Amino acid sequence: MATRSKELSDRLRVPASELTVRIDERSLGFASTSELSPLEGTIGQDRALRALEFGLRVKARGFNAFVTGVPGSGRNTTLASYLSRVAEERPVPGDWVYVSNFADEMKPRGIGLPAGLGRRLAQGMAELVGEVKARLPRVFESDEYKRQVEDALQAIRKRHKEIEEEMVTEARRRGIGLTMTPAGAIGAFLGPDGTPMTQEQIGALSTEQLAEVREQEQGLQEFMAQRSAELRRLEREETGVRQELSRNVASFAIKPLFAELEQTFEAEAEALVYLREAREDMLHHLRLFFEDDGPSAGHPSVSDDPGRDPLKRYGINVFVDHSKSSGAPVVFVQNPSYYNVFGKVDHVFRMGVMSTDFSMIRSGDIHRANGGFLVFQAKDLLSYPFVWQALKRALGSGFTRIETLGDQLGSMPTTSLEPAPMPIDVKVVLVANPALCRMLQLYDEDVRKLFKVKADFGYDMELSEENIRGYASFVVNRVQEEGLPHFDASGVARLVEQSSRMVEDKHKLTTQFGEVADLVTEAAYWAREAGHDEVSGEDVLQAARERRHRSNLTEERLQELYDAGTIRLEVDGEAVGQVNGLAVVDMGDYSFGRPSRVTARVGLGSGEITHVEQASQMSGPIHTKGFQILIGYLAGKYGTTATLPIRASITFEQTYQGVDGDSASSTELYAVLSSLSGAPIAQRLAVTGSVDQQGTVQAVGGVTQKVEGFFEVCKSHGLTGDQGVMLPASNVRNLVLNNEVTAAVEAGRFHVYAINSIEEGIELLTGVPAGEADESGLYPEGSINARVVARLEAMGEMLRSPDLVGTRTRDETSKTTLEEDQSRERDPREGPGQPPVAPMP
Secondary structure: OHHHHHHHHHHHEOOHHHOOOOOOHHHOOOOEHHHOOOOOOOOOOHHHHHHHHHHHHOOOOOEOEEEEOOOOOOHHHHHHHHHHHHHHOOOOOOEEEEEOOOOOOOOOEEEEEOOOHHHHHHHHHHHHHHHHHHHHHHHHOOHHHHHHHHHHHHHHHHHHHHHHHHHHHHHHHOOEEEEEEOOEEEEEEEOOOOOEOOHHHHHOOOHHHHHHHHHHHHHHHHHHHHHHHHHHHHHHHHHHHHHHHHHHHHHHHHHHHHHHHHHHOOOOHHHHHHHHHHHHHHHHEHHHHOOOOOOOOEOOOOOOOOOOOHHHHHOOEEEEOOOOOOOOOEEEOOOOOHHHHHOEEOOEEEOOEEEOOHHHEEOOHHHHOOOOEEEEEHHHHHOOOOHHHHHHHHHHHOEEOOOOHHHHHOOOOOOOOOOOOEEOOOEEEEEEOHHHHHHHHHHOOOHHHHEOEEEEOOOEEEOOHHHHHHHHHHHHHHHHHHOOOOEEHHHHHHHHHHHHHHHOOOOEEEOOHHHHHHHHHHHHHHHHHOOOOOEOHHHHHHHHHHHHHHHOHHHHHHHHHHHHOOOOOOOOOEEOOEEEEEEEEEOOOOEEEEEEEEEEEEEEOOOEEEEHHHHOOOEOHHHHHHHHHHHHHHHHHHOOOOOOOEEEEEEEOOOOOOEOOOOOHHHHHHHHHHHHHOOOEEOOEEEOOEEOOOOEEEOOOOHHHHHHHHHHHHHHHOOOOOOEEEEEHHHHHHOOOOHHHHHHHHOOOOEEEEEOEHHHHHHHHHOOOOOOOOOOOOOOOOOHHHHHHHHHHHHHHHHHOHHHHHHHHHHHHHHHHHHHHHHHHOOOOOOOOOOOOOOOO
């Protein structure tokens, strides 16, 4: 038996050469990174770059992109570099301006112009308005203008005077004196001598005389009413003539000014329409250009706001300006609030009133990125209300509107500007972790229509000569960017080894270059502290040790508990139904392995197998799945002809926090098999690995941390030379152990065993073969399986035998009753002379 166990352990033992990755610095082809060129582009992300190139270059609606990958995988850096290169190849998009809508000031007009023409239009209009304001007063103060006014109004004024004279003559005929003033006619009754009568004279008139005077007055009023209507018609005619003359004169004065602008924008139809409308509006609002009332030429004012410059109506709001741009814009949204993304309309507080106009329309990121690329961090985007829905509407319609959040909420009616919607042609890129991307694709039906491309950044890449060379060039980048010392070949070799350790795979390198960059910086620090001109391999290892030391306080405190025996863990000897299991504690920035005892107890029952953590609601769904697989294995192996006559309980001893994962399912199964068979398990070994219902041991995560965690406990208790860890054979590639553990394995003071099946594992743990059934279904005598079957048959017989069950029940009942009576007599809560405490119901 001993010979068989030794042969098995020798066959399953993993050689030290397979426990970690070793890079021979002599094979790198350089002595120092100072001999290398910086890295251009990205390494290890060919799939993502191909998808990204397709998504950003295809010209069709809906081909926006998701960029996914774990943080630190270079998503944003690669994206920024790639977008910068692609944007340079694209034409500069056009400008967008907002101008006054002279027909409805609440609905400003939008005009699209080629790049740079928006600023030119704004400057041209500003200069034009200034020149009009300077030129018009001179024109209207000239003698020529005054002469034209006199000539145009001569006939009207002559007729006006004639009517006034008729009114005076008619009044005198009726005995009334009439005086014409600018404010109107003033009349008085005339006496016999032709002079105005006094009040005393009027009062002295007889009734008949007074009635005659009133009759003449009434007649005159009727006459004057007829003539006054004609006078008002003449006044309106005079106003119209003045306005027409003023407009003609002003048009003659300002038309050449507009002609220059119209020539500049002759290819821009919308701009020409606006210029013509602006010219017409100026001719109808000439008073705006004068300090005083100015010439009568239409509406006297266009605003009731005394603090507002009335000539702002002719300004140009350059909403999007690409006059200084080269290539397409690339906008990375830092703060995706609604107004930051979609723009807003500002307001000012004047004279107790909030006011606004088209010049206060402010652009957002989506407007500035139009014609180019707009990049969001999806997590940030979704944290702001209304932004996601508004973005989908804009991408779906091809237009974006500037609206207030009050309009979105609909909580109360508001009055604000309604700027014309702006057409958009922008590629939107959402950077997200894989889980968020998947959630959006599953639960938002619009996502697949609007984001048809996914560029998935992997978290690892092959460990190859090419990629090692790329790592070395990446170091050159960091050296140049941060002013760090160069790495020698050993420094690069150890950096590559640490990269494999980060990704937990001897055949892979991590693509989380943020972590790698930090390690480069830290290693450079320790090299300078040591006075090294270049960063060596020892400096890299020192940086790794220091990084661990900064974060492993919890690990050290747990180790103290193991050393003190507060947390029980046996690393030698044997025990029935007890196995050393392994788990990983994740602190966020640091993770480490923690061993703990897994125990199983078995008694008579009807197939109940319970897990204390599950019953206590301390286990997660994956652990529950692994436990159910364990039950399936036992039922399929030993319960095909009858229900298992057992009641089993399994637990993680001295574990007081939630557990999840299935990496302990093989450990739990070993504990149950040991408890059923009575075969003691060697406590010198710790176990990890999941199991399927056929008994195959399967890969799990965190094997490097688990092995190192058990090694630390064994080292603290004293290495005996036969301690070690059992893990799935499929996990050997994931082992990247530190130098101390690999050295102990090389020296034969610690061991790692690769297990493929439960049969191999139980034999290694107990020294007893599992045993294979022969053709009749019988297992070899003394084997684990034979012991288990024999124990189950005996327990089944006990359940089937009424005499045995009854005797056992009576004995146990009597014993229980006696113990309860003694417990009541010696209850620790009873003091001297106190009555017994009644048992709780």
